[in-house]
Amino acid sequence: MGLTRADVEQQLAEMNGWTLTENDMIERVYEFQDFLTGIAFVKDMADYAEHVQHHPQIVIDHTNITVRLKTFDQNAITEKDLSAAAAFNEKYSAY
Numbered sequence: 001m002g003l004t005r006a007d008v009e010q011q012l013a014e015m016n017g018w019t020l021t022e023n024d025m026i027e028r029v030y031e032f033q034d035f036l037t038g039i040a041f042v043k044d045m046a047d048y049a050e051h052v053q054h055h056p057q058i059v060i061d062h063t064n065i066t067v068r069l070k071t072f073d074q075n076a077i078t079e080k081d082l083s084a085a086a087a088f089n090e091k092y093s094a095y
């Protein structure tokens with residue numbers, strides 16, 4: 001079920017780096033030492049996305065990887081987005 005902006009903001013307050021955008025997606029920019037390390041992280045996210053069948057938008061800008069999530073099927077932020085965001089933060093902590 002879709003969450004309200006207030007719900008999302010409350011949950012993001014406890015999640016490092018993630019913000020709610022004006023067009024109702026959640027977003028974080030991850031920074032890396034070099035390009036290929038960022039690409040390895042993209043592969044980690046892709047493996048997760050395929051496993052749970054929930055796929056982020058990813059913008060690769062050299063060492064900055066911007067990740068945005070939304071549940072397009074429901075045109076809303078759902079628990080799936082928050083779970084993916086938490087999983088990506090967990091993976092990032094290994095870099």
Ligand SMILES: C[C@H](O)[C@H](O)[C@H]1CNC2=NC(N)=NC(=O)C2=N1
Binds near residue numbers: 055070071
């Ligand atoms: C059938 C399949 O599970 C759906 O199309 C999934 C695939 N990945 C998805 N990813 C995202 N981010 N939002 C969705 O609504 C979505 N739907």
